[in-house]
Every structure is written in C-alpha cells, then in structure tokens.
Amino acid sequence: MRNEPAPNHNGAFYQRDRSWHPPAFTPDYKTSVLRSPKHALLSLTNTLSEMTGPVFGHSMLGPLDNDLIRNFATTGDAIGPRIIVHGQVLDEDGRPVPGALVEYWQANAGGRYRHKKESYLAAIDPNFGGCGRSITDEEGRYWFRTIKPGAYPWPNGVNDWRPAHIHFSIFGHAFAQRLITQMYFEGDPMIWQCPIVMGIPSKEAVETLVAALDRAATIPMDTLAYKFDIILRGRRSTMFENRMEGN
Amino acid sequence: MVQSLNRLQESPSQTAGPYVHIGTTPNFIGINSVYPEDLGLRPCPAEAKGERIIVTGQIFDGSGSVLRDALIEIWQADADGLYPGRGEHRGAADPNFPGWFRQPVDGSTGVYRFETIKPGQVPYPDGRKMAPHITFWIVARGINVGLHTRMYFGDEPAANEADPLLGRVELKVRVPTLIAERREDNGVPCYKFDIHLQGDKETIFLDI
Numbered sequence: 376m377r378n379e380p381a382p383n384h385n386g387a388f389y390q391r392d393r394s395w396h397p398p399a400f401t402p403d404y405k406t407s408v409l410r411s412p413k414h415a416l417l418s419l420t421n422t423l424s425e426m427t428g429p430v431f432g433h434s435m436l437g438p439l440d441n442d443l444i445r446n447f448a449t450t451g452d453a454i455g456p457r458i459i460v461h462g463q464v465l466d467e468d469g470r471p472v473p474g475a476l477v478e479y480w481q482a483n484a485g486g487r488y489r490h491k492k493e494s495y496l497a498a499i500d501p502n503f504g505g506c507g508r509s510i511t512d513e514e515g516r517y518w519f520r521t522i523k524p525g526a527y528p529w530p531n532g533v534n535d536w537r538p539a540h541i542h543f544s545i546f547g548h549a550f551a552q553r554l555i556t557q558m559y560f561e562g563d564p565m566i567w568q569c570p571i572v573m574g575i576p577s578k579e580a581v582e583t584l585v586a587a588l589d590r591a592a593t594i595p596m597d598t599l600a601y602k603f604d605i606i607l608r609g610r611r612s613t614m615f616e617n618r619m620e621g622n
Numbered sequence: 623m624v625q626s627l628n629r630l631q632e633s634p635s636q637t638a639g640p641y642v643h644i645g646t647t648p649n650f651i652g653i654n655s656v657y658p659e660d661l662g663l664r665p666c667p668a669e670a671k672g673e674r675i676i677v678t679g680q681i682f683d684g685s686g687s688v689l690r691d692a693l694i695e696i697w698q699a700d701a702d703g704l705y706p707g708r709g710e711h712r713g714a715a716d717p718n719f720p721g722w723f724r725q726p727v728d729g730s731t732g733v734y735r736f737e738t739i740k741p742g743q744v745p746y747p748d749g750r751k752m753a754p755h756i757t758f759w760i761v762a763r764g765i766n767v768g769l770h771t772r773m774y775f776g777d778e779p780a781a782n783e784a785d786p787l788l789g790r791v792e793l794k795v796r797v798p799t800l801i802a803e804r805r806e807d808n809g810v811p812c813y814k815f816d817i818h819l820q821g822d823k824e825t826i827f828l829d830i
Contacts, residue, residue: 399765409687557636
C-alpha cells in the first residue's frame, strides 16, 4: 500500500553541486592523483536505488556511544580538553533530518589515532578509543562528548600537518544523501594550510565545515562546546512531475 | 535584485582518510570494547529469501595497485526487487534481508567479499525495469567524494540489454566495467567485481 508523504518530500534529490564539493583530482593532496577517475561521471536520474536507504534504530545505541571520554575508558577519563560537539542534520531546504545515523571518529588530544597502521610517535591514550555514534532526534539534533583532537603530521608534503578535525559519516533518508566529511575548529590557522581542506574550491564552502565555539552550550567548570550543523541534499517537489506507477 | 531562494548548500565532502575503520568498523581493527559488533559486517541472514551469492573483488588505483584501505558499502533490493528501508512505497520488503552491508577491504590483500542474495528487478522512474544490480559506494584515503557505481550480473544478458542506465552509456566498450561474470565457488554462485578507479579499465562512476 502506498503511504503518501507530505508534498516536497518524495521527489528526486537536488543535483549534487560538484563545483561546491572538492573535485576528485586535487594534486596537492597526493593520494588523490592515482585515485581520481579520469572519465566524466555518468549522470543518472534518481531511481528507487538511490531514493531509498537503510534505517537504523535508536535501539542499536549503547549508553556511552556518544561519550568518547568514557566509552573506551578503563582506568579513568580520557586526557585532553573536554568538549561537547552538537548540531542539527538538515536538508538543503532547512528541514531537520530525524533518525539519521551520525558516526564520528578522531585522533586523541596528541593527534594519535588508535589504528594499527598509524605509527606517529605521540602517545596512545589508554582511555581513549576515538569512535562514537548518534541517531538524530525528531528535530534532527545530535550531540556527543569527547576530547578535542590534536593536529597530526602526515606524509604528503615534507612538513604537512592536518588541522584538528573530527571525521563524520552521515546516513540521511536515502542512499543519494550518503556523505562523509570532516569538521574543523573555529580559529585554527592550519585549516587554511591543509591540502585536503583546500581541495574544496571556495572559502565559503570550507567555512561550512568549521564548527563554531558555542559558549551558550558550554557547561561551566566542565566542558566547552562547539556547534556543527550538517547539511544533506534536499528533495525536489513532485507536484508537476509525471510519475509512472511503480515509482 | 530578486528574492532569495533561502536554500542551504550540502556540506562539502571530505576524504574518509586512512583510518576510516576507527569510526565505521572499529572491531575490525581491534577496538573491541565500544560497540558489540561492527555495523553492516554481518553476512546476510540464512532466513533471507532468494538465491545466495558471493560478491568479491578488489579496488585498483591508476597504477594498477590494489587499495588496502578502502571501505565499501552496498545497497540492494531483496529477491522480489523491494528495498528494505526508507523510501520504499511499493510494499514491505523481506524482513530478514538488511539490504545494506558495509565492509573494509582486507588490509593486506585488498579483497572484499559480501555474502548476500541476488536482487530482483526494480523499476526505473518511467516504469521500465532495471536489470538486477547492486549499488556500490566506495570511500578511501585519496577519494574526496564517495564514488557511486553499480554492479550488474553477467548471467542477465537480456535484462542488462534493456537496462535504462546501461543504455545511457555512450562508450559501449565501458559497459562491461559494470558487469560481473558468474562463476561457481564450492557450489555457491560467485561474482567477481573488480573496481578500477582510473585508467584503461576505469569503472563507470555515477553522478546520481
């Protein structure tokens, strides 16, 4: 049986603006040189294969999934600046995206990742794992508590350092909205020196990935807060679209 | 001046980086105390309807080298061509079929291997049937925006011939990059789907 959603919620997704996203080939980010397709992408009308997507229920979440200060801890809290990261997942029309799975991962306060292929000499924090996840509430909101990650060096240029960042993976309501991105921190001068960031063509687009220090959400004498909203693709109206049975 | 459209712009994509596993499959790399299991890594349940198949392959860069740090997600319809998730309005899909799987490629061989079922056909917006296919989404270090592609089945030549997407490919010599041939592996149907990011055998990637 067909369940009729509200108008504007059932159409194809707005075309992704690929001049706003980084292109595939950004040679200053060296690994992109051999991992970028040379052929043009094949444009395809959204079909059910892209307009549908998996559902993740709140029941899969453990009580500490959004608390990186505690979810790996055994002998005490993780070490470093205590922060809350919070925000809303919205679509391009500004509508909240409820029920979105948001996963995040990061290095510890010294810039060291807990990963077997990582060999940076900064110490592992025995009480910090570096992963967490949330499912957005009815208003599209998510929040988590963590340690502010440190900058870390990487073998790209001789002396390249990533700015402090947290990786985000977001599932919206459809596979067409699937997105992985990175959050940066307000005021970090290294943002503008990073080849991965600078692959994004415009300053305006980069700024949408910079979380604002949010003093209003700070817990006094406890935890600073940063606000980071995430925008997923919006959907076309279907009101004048000739839709055949079956889609 | 004109009125503002008052729209936001999608958050720009960034690479998943080499340590994508920490956030997506932590148990796979030994972070075992945070989540009970890695999301999407469990094979298709035995109760799912349909023909059980194995989809396996590797991802290659422009030098022909195998990627050993990529993450693959697949999304597909059930055996009747229904999607088990949001946006499916034609009926209820098989409750035992998750439809979505996620897997890092092997850290030394670069091989991935999904145990799933062969999907049924799904209609294109104009009502024509698309050939059975599995949607692939690939992220890795060096990939700035996740790459979408589709795997089609080599034992569905008639359906593939009529498929609206494959019909839109101008360079017909590139069509085979989306088609996996069927083999038997210990009696189980097996499809090998290698993905080439760049070069002579470059896979067709989609702007969807």
